[in-house]
Amino acid sequence: xxxxxxxxxxxxxxxxxxxxxxxxxxxxxxxxxxxxxxxxxxxxxxxxxxxxxxxxxxxxxxxxxxxxxxxxxxxxxxxxxxxxxxxxxxxxxxxxxxxxxxxxxxxxxxxxxxxxxxxxxxxxxxxxxxxxxxxxxxxxxxxxxxxxxxxxxxxxxxxxxxxxxxxxxxxxxxxxxxxxxxxxxxxxxxxxxxxxxxxxxxxxxxxxxxxxxxxxxxxxxxxxxxxxxxxxxxxxxxxxxxxxxxxxxxxxxxxxxxxxxxxxxxxxxxxxxxxxxxxxxxxxxxxxxxxxxxxxxxxxxxxxxxxxxxxxxxxxxxxxxxxxxxxxxxxxxxxxxxxxxxxxxxxxxxxxxxxxxxxxxxxxxxxxxxxxxxxxxxxxxxxxxxxxxxxxxxxxxxxxxxxxxxxxxxxxxxxxxxxxxxxxxxxxxxxxxxxxxxxxxxxxxxxxxxxxxxxxxxxxxxxxxxxxxxxxxxxxxxxxxxxxxxxxx
Ligand SMILES: Cc1cc2nc3c(=O)[nH]c(=O)nc-3n(C[C@H](O)[C@H](O)[C@H](O)COP(=O)(O)OP(=O)(O)OC[C@H]3O[C@@H](n4cnc5c(N)ncnc54)[C@H](O)[C@@H]3O)c2cc1C
Numbered sequence: 314x315x316x317x318x319x320x321x322x323x324x325x326x327x328x329x330x331x332x333x334x335x336x337x338x339x340x341x342x343x344x345x346x347x348x349x350x351x352x353x354x355x356x357x358x359x360x361x362x363x364x365x366x367x368x369x370x371x372x373x374x375x376x377x378x379x380x381x382x383x384x385x386x387x388x389x390x391x392x393x394x395x396x397x398x399x400x401x402x403x404x405x406x407x408x409x410x411x412x413x414x415x416x417x418x419x420x421x422x423x424x425x426x427x428x429x430x431x432x433x434x435x436x437x438x439x440x441x442x443x444x445x446x447x448x449x450x451x452x453x454x455x456x457x458x459x460x461x462x463x464x465x466x467x468x469x470x471x472x473x474x475x476x477x478x479x480x481x482x483x484x485x486x487x488x489x490x491x492x493x494x495x496x497x498x499x500x501x502x503x504x505x506x507x508x509x510x511x512x513x514x515x516x517x518x519x520x521x522x523x524x525x526x527x528x529x530x531x532x533x534x535x536x537x538x539x540x541x542x543x544x545x546x547x548x549x550x551x552x553x554x555x556x557x558x559x560x561x562x563x564x565x566x567x568x569x570x571x572x573x574x575x576x577x578x579x580x581x582x583x584x585x586x587x588x589x590x591x592x593x594x595x596x597x598x599x600x601x602x603x604x605x606x607x608x609x610x611x612x613x614x615x616x617x618x619x620x621x622x623x624x625x626x627x628x629x630x631x632x633x634x635x636x637x638x639x640x641x642x643x644x645x646x647x648x649x650x651x652x653x654x655x656x657x658x659x660x661x662x663x664x665x666x667x668x669x670x671x672x673x674x675x676x677x678x679x680x681x682x683x684x685x686x687x688x689x690x691x692x693x694x695x696x697x698x699x700x701x702x703x704x705x706x707x708x709x710x711x712x713x714x715x716x717x718x719x720x721x722x723x724x725x726x727x728x729x730x731x732x733x734x735x736x737x738x739x740x741x742x743x744x745x746x747x748x749x750x751x752x753x754x755x756x757x758x759x760x761x762x763x764x765x766x767x768x769x770x771x772x773x774x775x776x777x778x779x780x781x782x783x784x785x786x787x788x789x790x791x792x793x794x795x796x797x798x799x800x801x802x
Contacts, residue, residue: 334628341618341625349663357419361408361762362666363731364796366415369397373421374442378531381425385528386502389792392418393500398794401524403472404444406655407760408668410796411523412472417794420528422471430455430536436493437536441471441529446652453601453648458539460491464572464701464724467655471529476760477521477711479722480651481572481703483562483590489520489710493533500527500792514712518783521711523759525784525793540647541598542569542591546637551575551586555679558588558704567592570650573702574633578619578626583687586702587637594644601648609657616658620665620728621696660728667698668727668739671758672746673705673720678753682723685749693742695735699726713780715756722758740764747773763800770801777801 352358358365372388375381392399398417405412413419426443428451430436435457439448446466448459462468463478474495479487494508497519505527507516519526549557554573562568568590576585615632618625660667674682690697701724708716727742729735743764747757756773757765771777781802785791791798 334632337622337625337628338614338618341614341620345617345661346663348659348661357402357413358405359408359410359412360406361668363736363762364408364410364413366410366413366796368413368419369416371419371421373423374425376424376426378427378440381530382498382504385420385498388418388420389498389500389502392792393790399792400795401471401475401528401793403442403469403475404467405472406468407472407476407797409761409763409800411476411760412795414794414796414799422528423469425530430457435536437534439470439532439534441469441474441495441532443470444468445470445473446654449648449652450601452536453539453646456539456598457536458647459651460535460537461485461488462651464653464703465655465657466652470532470534474520474529474532475522475524476758477708477713477715479703479705479716481570483568483571484704484706486706486708487521487711487716489708491535492520492710493535495519495532496530497527498530500788500790504530509710514783515787517710517712518780518787521713521715521759522780523797524795525798526787527793539598540569541594541596541644542647542650543594543596544589544591544640544643544645546587546589546641548634549586549588551584551683552680554586554588554683554702555676561588562590562704565590565592567594569593569647571704575700575702576630577697577700578623578630583683583690583700587634589637591645591647591650596644599644599646599649601646601652604652604654609654612657613659616698617660619698620660620662658726665728665730668729669761670725670727670743670746671761672723672725672750672755673715673758674723674750674753674755676704676719676721678755679721682749682753682755685753686723686746689742689745689749693745694738695742696728697725698728700724712783713759713774713776715758715774717756720755744769759797763796767801 356365357368375384398414400414400417400419402412402419402421422442425440427440429438445462461482463480477487477489497505497507505512562571571590574587575583615629619629703722705716705720705722708714729739747765751772
């Protein structure tokens, strides 16, 4: 009899073990209100979903090069005659109105995405509207891969150059370092070749120049070989992260991709970390297959279930730890690993929005930074969803440079309600985190919300005034404009 009850309680325990997480995920799904309404005609917005702005016109560009040039020249002439501002938009994943201006023209560059690979020189010629996803599928046929890109593949090449993005490729500088050259249409409709040998100043200004100097048309990018990569991870205490990074990553020539994740739940809050890395192997490269909808939706739900839920945050951490164990030593294609769409984390609750921050902290101040952010994050009412860590090497190319020495990028994803109270709380949090970064000789990343004052921005970017003066030198009528420029100029 006793034994029967023992078995029964074991069965109930097992059922509960599986049903509680399943119930939590189902509850998450059922609470989603659905995607926010589409941006109405005559308006534009960006990934923040907080910048809906009335505009004059949205222009979708031509796909063919000659037609595109003619179209853009006419557009610039029209803008000049009617004194309209012109803003450039790629995938619009920036969050501070970087792609729009009230009453202005928004140029959607996405259709311009031709590609050609020079296999001898390993140079990809690509239209600035192409997404990384397009580039990865194209390069895969030739056994090549994108050298440097962000952690998701849903961004455009032109937008990525203009923020000078960076990703999780091991110990490389930001994207600018992989750009050989590009052509730029200036406000007069003239096309300029920009490289390290021609129009060098413009080359540096446009990379991380937020669309203020002209329209990037055709880009030449250095590409690398696609690789088979074997997954590894190590769970570390955050205070030992640097030591492990040095030993397991920096001194390991086989590592190609790497990122760290900090624990954001429970007692281990910011004390535990996972270092995920991928080592080159001589095994055959698995084929690059599109991720199945089911697979994307499961990852998305696990991620979304952590919003405003300590249980969900712990569940996500535990499930990811489980997946780490399952995937240990699995071999992936580099292209496949780089090809993650942002829909993997998509927020389908129209009352709230997800906001990114990123701070670049010199390697020498890594541990001091970890200690300083803990009380700030704990005190804020804003819900923290994720912190990843990536190393970025010194950038010697872009003018408005955020990696002036080797740094670690701390990428935060927060969820906030679309209310004045949460907007104010987000402003306070952003400023507190920015102050810490500046005190520790670091910087903050510019594609996000405009909660930092122009004065504080200049403390993080000492060359900002010179950058804006050069903007006026190259574009005296300030034809290319957006909310980023209006805020910080
Ligand atoms: C979920 C998420 C994850 C992110 N992850 C990363 C990351 O891992 N690493 C990272 O560095 N950043 C990251 N970002 C930040 C950043 O917003 C993106 O890197 C950026 O938005 C890239 O491309 P886009 O096509 O969306 O650019 P957009 O937002 O469309 O544009 C960005 C800027 O580029 C200008 N621009 C666009 N096209 C052109 C053109 N053809 N000519 C001239 N100017 C142009 C725009 O005017 C604007 O100022 C992330 C953002 C989100 C929302």
